[in-house]
Amino acid sequence: MSNGLILFKNARLIDPASDREERGGVLVRDGLIQAVGPQVTEASDAQAIDCGGQVLAPGLIDMRAFIGEPGGPYRETLKSAGEAAAAGGVTTVVSMPDTSPALDDPAVIDFIVRRARDTSIVNVRPAAALTKGLEGREMAEIGRLREAGAIAFTDGARSVTNAQVMRRALTYAGDFDALIIHHVEDPDLVGQGVMNEGEFASRLGLPGIPREAETVMLERDVRLVRLTGGRYHAAMISCADSAGIVRNAKDRGLPVTCGVSINHLALNENDIGDYRTFLKLSPPLRHEDDRQAMIEALADGTIDVIVSDHNPQDVENKRLPFAEAADGAVGLETLLSAALRLVHSGRLSLPRLLRAMSTRPAEILGLPAGRLAVGAPADLIVFDPDAPYVLDKRQLRSLSKNTPFDEARLEGQVSTTMVAGRVVFQRDTM
């Protein structure tokens, strides 16, 4: 294995951090990138991987994935999530604290860090609970949790409805330069709603969720950020008005960033079709106009990151009438393929797309990854952006199979994934 020296050659290098796009290679030693560029072609003492002209880019960083450990290992374990992530080109996963028990105690964060190190083939960085028990009433121990290894603070799929709690959390988190990630959805406005409010919901006879459930909460948060100066990231936005709110906040120089899920970029409410519960999500899939607005906001930089919102649900929670089924879809393994639809349709350049899935998340989270630079961690992926395939959910590595892309025609597959200088995934080629 040539003293840990690995050479990727004959690659199409794309590094969104430096706007690099050229043919060349990457030399990896001891888990770090030692050289990168067109001059990197040979290294006699290295193990060589010929990329065959495929894209070599920084590994994807997914800022939002729900993993069942601890408490729900039948849905997903750190091990199975790691395998799914590696196959999808995701080298770092930010795990949500909605576990049982919730990640609101330094000892539990420590458990996740150790367990992930021992069982997962990709990096798992836990986000800790923002409030104790995810109940939205009392701030969690942000300082101690951060010391234990929490990378950000969020109540996961829940929103903090109490504005005073949010204000204090933003204020207090600022002392630790801690990032607060918030699910922006006012539960009172959601009410009994199960899908986007509008004509299609009326036709299906399902109670709707207005866009204002999102915009009211987001607007409140932006004002609290202005008051406190805390670092804030809206986990996922889904409608045009939300993009406007974030755009205004950024124009005013506020420390506000936001994400969008791959589902809201690739799908709209009509995909629910005949009550398909795998498309029951939170926030709900919106109107096509909103989807188009999300793509535009991503292209102009208003939306910073794309997340998988990987949320495995077992069959019992999904094989129910639409209104009663659990929210969520798996997404780690299909993240890149689904996102490449935007590139193939000409809406987004490949570097822009990769920026939203690796460079920007790394910047927001303060990670050294997300770039092809000498000294950066060798978290890399090689993929063929044009490789066509039909997704078969039975082939997914996740323990749960609730993908909205089952039987979808997708283009673009990861062939090699490297984490910290170690090849953790290599696709079998015929």
Place this chain on the structure above:
Amino acid sequence: MTDAPRSVFPHRHLLGIEGLSPLDIQALLDLADEQVEVSRQIEKSKSTLRGRTQINLFFEASTRTQSSFEIAGKRLGADVMNMQVASSSVKKGETLIDTAVTLNAMRPDIIVVRHHAAGAVHLLAQKVDCAVVNAGDGAHEHPTQALLDALTIRRNKGRIEGLTVAICGDILHSRVARSNMILLAAMGARVRLVAPSTLLPPGIARLGFETFTSMEKGLKDADIVMMLRLQRERMNGSFVPSVKEYFRFYGLDQEKLAFAKPDALVMHPGPMNRGVEISSDVADGAQSLIREQVEMGVAVRMAVLEALASHLPNR
């Protein structure tokens, strides 16, 4: 003439440090220095307030402060009466004024007041004919605490001017901090405020005080580390997440104290929450002035009562 008060203090009441000049403060501290000597004698009594009536009117329980004022009054020869008024039976405004009018009819000479509402002492002072001493009003002022802290500092360091004093902890709710900030700044000290942002009053930095959210930075090269009491009901998720977290980041232990100057002195107005804002080894350690502060409390209150007595009508 031996015990005659000097007319060095130009104010009729002591409602706060705000409004006192550096000369006023210095005069009170000088007078307090003399009272320390009186208190250390076997014969501790003076007759400055002989025949005078001092009422300690406490709307909020405080055994320590009340006892300190009681001892101070008695050492000066006053007839001291303690009145505890359960705060639940008093509904601000009119009732407070009613209380004041009733008390005034009893013709006291000095009323020492503690009240849970900021500004209540000022209101009461407008309605009575006697001298009023603020023994703490809400989160506003606690002037005798600041004076006793200043006296303790001056006696140990020989000066206040030029010292770096870090006031740490629950600044937001602390009347002790407010009075100290004003006094120390007026006397030429460099005042730093150290607390989590949730416990710093909004806009405080604009008042000219240096603020820190890190104990390590805030305590760097400090001469005096003044810890404040954190009330437990203000912890647990409201302003800070928990006792454990608070102590980890804002509690004074030997490790954090090491950032201050080697000869830095530690103060605390008491009562202390050991293991919350201060560790026992620091509280009881060689750098601690906490017990001395209590002694200075009596001396300062004697000085204040004596200074105000100079404005009382002659017999």
